[in-house]
Amino acid sequence: MGDKIAYFSGESIKDIALPERFTFPFFYEPHPLSRLAAADLQYYLETHTGLDHNFGLENDTDGAPIGKMFGVLVIKDQQGRLGYLSGFSGKLANSNDHPKFVPPVFDMLTENSFFLQGLEIITGINTRIDQLSNDENYLRLQLELKEALQTSNTDINALKAQLRLNKENRKLLRATLKERLNEADYAIAEADIINQSLADKRQLKYLSDEWMQTIRELQAQVVAFDAQIEPLKNERKERSADLQQQIFEQYSFLNKDLKRKSLQEIFKETPFGKPPAGSGECALPKLLQFAFKNGLQPIAMAEFWWGASPKSDIRKHQQFYPACTGKCKPILAHMLEGIEIDANPLLDIKEDRHPLEIIFEDDSFVVVNKPSGLRSVPGVNIDDSVYSRLKQGLLATEPLIIHRLDMDTSGLLVVAKTPSAHKHIQRQFLQRTVRKRYTALLSKVIHQSGGMIDLPLGPDLFNRPRQLVCFETGKKSVTKWEVVKRYADTTKVNFWPLTGRTHQLRMHSAHASGLNAPIVGDDLYGTPSERMYLHAAEIEFVHPATREKVSFAIEEGF
Template sequence: MAARITPMESGQDLSEDAGSLPSPFDELGPALLARRAAEQLQAELRAGHIAPGLPTSLLESAEGGKMFGVLVARLPTGELGFLRAFSGMLAGRWDVEGYVPPVFNRGLRERLEPEGEATVKSLTARAAAARSAPEYVALRAESAALAERHARELSDLKQRHDARRKDRHVRRARLQASRTGGQDASTGTGARVETRQPVGEEGLEQPDDGVERSSPKEERARPASAPHALAPASLGDAASRPPQDEPRLPLASTLHALDQEGRGDKAARPPLDEPRSPLASALHALDQESRGDKAERRRLEAAHEEERQRLAPRLARLERRVRALERLRHAVSRALMRRIHDTYEIPNALGERSLLRALFPHGEPPSGAADCAAPKLLAHAQALGLRPLALAEFWWGAPPPAGGRVSGAFYPACRDKCGPLLPFMLKGLEVAPPRAFAPLPPPTHGLRVLFEDTALVIIDKPHGLLSVPGREASLTDSVLTRLRARYPRATGPLLVHRLDLDTSGLLVAALDPRTHAALQRQFEQRQVHKRYIAWVDGLIQGEHGHIDFPMRVDLDDRPRQIHDPVHGKPAVTEWRILERASARTRVALFPHTGRTHQLRVHASHPLGLGAPIVGDRLYGRDGPRLMLHAESLTFEHPATGQRVTFESAAPF
C-alpha cells in the first residue's frame, strides 16, 4: 500500500526550505513548514476522518489517542509535499491508506511472527491454566486462610499476655511496697533491724538454751588440759574459742577449721527443706507465670509451623510449576522479540544500514522502538529519495492513561525510543542543533515583600523567576539568591517551599533554622492551607470536587509528571469553580499534598479536570504565561503561635 505524498496547500509562505533540517528533538516547537503541514492533517482529523473507513472517533477510546507525524520534503517536480505517519499500529493495522509503511522487513516478520506469537500465546495459556487449576486455587485459599487464622490467634494470645503482664506488674509493685512498708513500721526509718541475744565481752552471741555457761574470762582461765576444753559438746561453740593470740593444740586447730568450713557451707547454702518467705514465694510465682506465657507462645508457634508444613510441600510444588512456565514464557518472548527486532534494518542518508539492536545499549531496544512516527517518516523519505526539510509530531485524541498529552499539541521526538535511533538515521543530512527551553530573562525589579519580621518573610513571586538557582550557570537569579542578598544575616535554608518557574504568587521564607524547621513541619503535616487561582482551557462540569490519583516523574521525559497507580505518590487536590467565560473556566485549587507539577497534572489529566491550565507548555499549549497563581497562604506563626493568613490577588 503506497504512501500518499500530500502537496502543500497553495497560498502559504513556503520559503523555509533552505538550510539545515530542524532537529526532531527541538523543544520549542516545529518549524513553520512542518507546522503548516501538520495543520493540514489536523484539519482532516478535525473533519472526522483518519483515512477511508477509519473515523477519528477511534482515537477517543479509553486507550487514548495517537501520535501523528508529518515530514515536509522537496518533490522531484520541485514542489513541496509532505508524508504522514502514525506511531505503532492504528485500529490493529500496520498499513493504513495514505500513511507511510512500517520500517521492518515485512516478509521476514510474516514468516517468524505467527509461529512465535502462537508459541508465546500457548505458554501464556498454560501458565494461566496452572494458576487457575482447582488444586492450586484451593491450596492458595487454604494457605491464605491458615495465615489469617494464625495471625488472629497470635494477636489474641499477645493481647492476653499483655493483660497478664500488666497484672503481674501491678502485683509485683504491691509486693515490693508491702516489704518496704513492713521495714518502715519496725524501724521508723525503713532500715532493717535484727533482734539478737545478749553479747559477751568478745562480741559473740550467747545461745539462749537454758544452759549455764562460764564467761569468756573463765574459759580462758580454765587449764588447757581440762576435759571441758576438748569436749565435743563445746566444739563449734563460740564461747569455747580461745583468743586469737593463744596457741591451739593440733587437734583443737583441726576441729576448729572443720567447724568453720561447715559454718561457711551452711551460710552459703540454706537447707533445701528450709521454707521460703511468703514474699519470696509470691515473687517466684510471678516469675513462673511469665515463663509460662513464653512457653505458651512457643507451643502455639510450633503448632502453627506444623500446620504450615502439612500444606507447604504441595503448594510449593504447584508454585514451582507456575513459575517455571512463566520463566519459559518470558524467555521465549524475549527470544522472539530479538528476532523481531532483527527484522528492522535502519537506513540513513549516507546509504548505511544497521540492525535496530545494534543502535541500543546492550542490544535491548524498548518495546515499540522504530515504530514511532519520526523513524517511519525518515525511512520512507530515504526509500523514495526525498530530501527532508522539516518534521513535526503531534498528539490527537484522548490522552493516554498516564496523561501528559493534549490533543493537537506538538511534542519533540521521544528520548527513550528515538534518542539512540534518529541520530543514525540523520547521518548525511545537515541538521540544526536542538533548541532547548530557556526561560525569559527574569523580572529585574526587586522582590515584592508583603510581610516581614525577625522570624519570617512573605514574598509575592513574579512568574518567570526561579524559586532556587537552576543547574546551568546562566540560571543563578532566583528568589533564594535575592533573599540572601536582602537578608545577609539570615541563616538556614530560607525557603520553606517552592513555586514553579512559570507560577506566580506567595512564598514563605524563614530567617533562622528554628523557624524553618517549624514551618516545614507544618507543611509536612498538611497544616498549611493554600489556595491557587487558575484559568483552564475548557469548560468544566460541576461546581466543586476532589482529585485524588498518584503521580511520579516520567523517567523518559523529564520533568513531566505522569499518573502511575502502582509506583506514584499520593496527590490530592480540591477544586471549586469561580467563573466560566467563552471556552475557559476560572477555578480555585486547594492542594492537600505538594507533588511536583501537581496542580498542572491534576488539571490536564482526564481523571482530574481534563482541561490543562492556560499557557502550560508541558501539559497543554504554550502561551504568554502560565495562568496559575498562589493567591493565599495560611499557617501558624512559629514565634507567636497565632494562625495568620496572607493574600495576593491573581494578576489575571
C-alpha cells in the same frame, strides 16, 4: 515511495516561507507548513473508513477505544518539490502496513517473522501457565490449604487459651490443697495435678502435629503444581528477554549522512543503559528514517494526538505535542546530527524581563513575588533564578530555598535566611500544615461551583518532567477547588492543594478525570500561550521566631 508523499499544491503554500531551521522536536510551535500537513492528515483520518481502529470518537469501529499519536514530516524531494510524510506511533489496528503512512523502522509483524514465531511460543507458554493456574484441583488445593491454615490457627489458639485457664485453675487448686492437706496427701494430689499438666501438653502436641501433618500434605500437593508453573514462568521471562534483545538488534537508525546506529549503541550511554520497551516505534523516528532512506530533506515536523484521552496521561484530541524525551530524545540526537535545528526556546531566557519583587523580609525569611518565566533555583543550562538573584545582592545572607514553584507559575515563594528558620518552615511543609491558595485560569467554562479532586500521581519515567495518573503506584494527590468567575471560554478558579505533588494542579486541571480543562498557557498539558495562568496567591504558616501564624497574599490580575 511516491504513494507515501503527499505533495502540497503550489496555491496552498505560495505565501508560506520555508523555515530557516528544522523544528526543535521537544518544544515547538508548529510551522505553517506543518499545520497545513497536519490538517490534511486529520481530514484523511476523519474521512477514511478503512483503518479499522477505534479511536474512541463517534462512529468508530468496535473494540476498546485507543487514541494514537500521529506525526507529519514536511520534506523536500530531490526535484525540489514540497510535500509531507505521515506516520503513527506504535501499531494501528494491530498492523504496521497502511497506505499513506510510512513503514516502521523494523516491521515485527511480517509473516513468519522471528517476532511472530517467538510470540507464538510465548503465547503457548502463557496458555499452559493459565491452564495450570486455573486447574480445578490446584484451585481446590489452594483453598483447602488456606482454610486449613486459618482453622488450625483458630483451633490451636482456642486450645492454648483453655490450657492457660487450666493452668490458672491448677495454681489455685495447689494453694487450696496446701492449706487443707497434710504433707503426704498433698504429695499425692500434686502428682495428679502434674499428670493433668502433662496431659494438657500432650493434647496440644497432638493437635499441633495433626494439623501440621494435614497442612504439609496439602502444601506438598500445591508445590507439585507450583513445580510445573515456576519453570514455565522462568522460560517465559527468558524467552521474552531474548525476543526483546533480537528486536532491538533489528532497529538501525539513519541520519542525513546515512550513518547507522543501533538501538543498543544509542542507549548504551544513557541513564537507562539499554533501550526501553517500544523504543523506535514513535512517529518521528519512523518519518525521519523513511526520509533519509529515500533521499528526502526534512523541513519541519509536528505530532498530534488523535482520539480519546488515555486514562493515565494527558492527551487531547487534535492537540500538538512534543516528541517524548525518554524514548525519542537519544534516538533523535543521532538522527538529527548535522541538521540545523531551532534553538530550545526554554533556554532563550532574557534575564531582565522578570523583575523580582520582595513583599516581606525580616531576620528569619523573605517572601518574594516570583514572576512567571523565572526559575525557583538554577537549572542545568539556566542560572537565572530566585535563588541566584537573592544571592547576588538582594539578600545579605545565603538564601535557603524551602519550597519551589514551576518556572511558569507566578506568585509567593518563601526563602529562609537562617538554617533554623529553614528547618522550622520546611517541617511545616512536610507536615502539610502550610496553607496555600493558588489562582488559575482554565481553558474552558466549568459549570460546577467547586469540589475535590483525588487523583494519584507519579512521574512519567520515559517522558520527564510529565506526570501520570496511576492508581497502582501513584502517590495520593488531593486538591480542593472553587470557581471564582466564569468568562465566555475560560474559568477563573481557586485551588487549595492538600498534598504537594509535582505538577499536581496542572494535572488535576487537565486530566479527563479531573476538571478536563488545562490551565491556559500550560505548555506541558495544554496549549502554549504568552504565559501559564497559574499564580500562588496566598500562603500561611507559623513564624519560626514568634511562633505566631503569618499570612501573605498577592493577587494576579487575570
